[in-house]
Amino acid sequence: MNNIYSNSFRLRQKIEVVIQELMFAGGKLQSHPQFADLYPEYLFTMHSMIRASVPLMESAQERAQAMADNDQVAAMVSTYLSKHIKEEMFHDDWLLDDLEVLGVKRDELLSRPPSPTVASLVGSQYYWIQHHHPVALLGYIAILEGYPPETKQLEEMMAKTQYPREAFRTMFKHADLDPHHRDDLNRTLDQLPLLPEHHTILGLSAIHTVDLASQAILEIIEPYSKNGNNSSSKGRAS
Template identity: 45%
Template sequence: MTPPSITLRAKIDLTGPALRSAGSSLWRAPDPRRRYRDYLCAMHMVIRASVPLLRVAAARSEELGETELAEYLDRHAEEEADHDDWLLEDLALVDPSAGDAPRGTPPPSVAGLVGAQYYWVLHHHPVALLGYIAVLEGEAPSPALLEHIERSTGHPRAAFRTLWRHASLDPGHRDDLDRMLDGLPAVRERQDAVGTSALHTVRAAAELLRELAGEPAGMFSCT
């Protein structure tokens, strides 16, 4: 029997080109300096939800008697702590006027990416969140890509700390997630929930990147 992690990665790989194409469009768009600022604002809006979302999912798992899943989600919440602060530190180097945190209303693309997970966690099963994690941490940015973005924006290396750290951390997180997926009970409904969440995450993340690439640079509300 094919391990669930392999099945999930195959599903993600089928739709992955759309996500990679959206990312490529963003980093080829005019005015890369301001695009990167917009990207940091958008990613902060997404990442600041990570720990609260993981905690909600862990609590829901405990309610359902899913102790192993709850422990994994709690552990991952600890690993993700302060990542939103890293983004703010990067943003301060790119745009000192941005302030302590982006205050603009998150657009529907951000709410759709994150909000669907709350629905599945609270109204279906928290295992769905594993699909979200699999996409967001499944493909770490390559050093070549990060160096390209640095060159094209002209921002200092220090302004890319979050991306460089994730390039280092995400492969280990991916391995932990795969072990969690492969240790789950072989229940079709759970595997379907993880797969549905992952495919939605690919589509929603690609939509957000296309939005960042398509708008005039600097139009993504951060203040």
Template identity: 45%
Template sequence: MIAESTRLRLKIETVVPALATAAQRAWAPPSPERYREFLAVCHMAIRATVPLLEFAVAECVARGRDDAVAARLAGYYRDQIAEERGHDTELLADFTAAGGDAALLLRRIPRPEIASLVGAQYYWTRHGHPVALIGHIAVLEGYPPPPVLLGRIRRSTGLPAAAFRTLARHAELDQLHRTALAELLDSLPLEDRHRSAAGIAALHSVQMLVATLDRLAGQVEGEDRTA
């Protein structure tokens, strides 16, 4: 029998090639301006992480102990809140170190791709099942920018190490998070509806990340980023 974590990973890996191709386009070639914009969209997503997890905990609790999957997920999501709190502030500091204007970034309207990336998770958590968020987390923590790519961007752009602290740390921490997530998945009494919810959310997250990278690849110096 296939482990639940393996089942989800195999589903995600059907679309990973598209994500890898989009990343290649986005970083050909790296530039300081493009990296700053990458940090900007990362911040747009990361600042929503803790509120989304808090929403998921509330939904799990509302379902009561009769829903064994939701009951187990509530504890996991609470742990994730503790892990993720403050990461948006850290990333904002990296953005500033890269030459960005933090105040201006906080006034920007988030990109439609990021709104869809995060907003869909709220919908599926409320109107589907809170397990859907597991698929989203599996993508974000399973496929961060690898250290070799961050090193290449830093060398090409000449930006300081302080501009890469949060992403570099995530590349290391996410290995531990992936293990914890796999252990959780393999312990849950999942039904087909749970697997479908997590799988759909995961594939959507990859699709929105590809769209985000494609937009980044198409940007040119001096483009207006107020929208």
């Protein structure tokens, strides 16, 4: 189902109102004259988000399973997440591999605290999962997997940074995988017997994700914009 009455269409309509905020942040990052320096910082930020993906889904799946006997939406969310958890395993390790190509050591990166913005982005999902309804997480997933980079865009990023293809392996994999995951999510949404309150939390979750993900990207650029330059060496996330 892909029409004006479908759940996925209703969610995408809400997302379309705000998604330009995320597109603007990404474009500003990629067009920055010091993008080669910013790219490792971008991967660090992405790793900070993606390392939370499986734990978030496990938390939501556990909560949904506990609600399943009396909540058909929760039961179906549990089934979807049990499959998707397996699909998302070890993606954070892929990013660590990419960063190692750029000279960033794993133990150094893992000892570095993620930004408060990323913590707020991920933490809000835990709150909604535990204190409202685990279907909220599908709004988050709709953003993180619903707008993958295109191969042409990644080739342009490689050319601009002069980094090897191995430093973009995770992004190329997601350019291939995420369209399938997006379609699977849309099919799942369209099968859910959603009530008005479910539609509301899905929209809130997606819009909140756009807002904080955009902020997290702009924060990568901010030190460079303020100083006009940055003393960090090329290819290092410090």
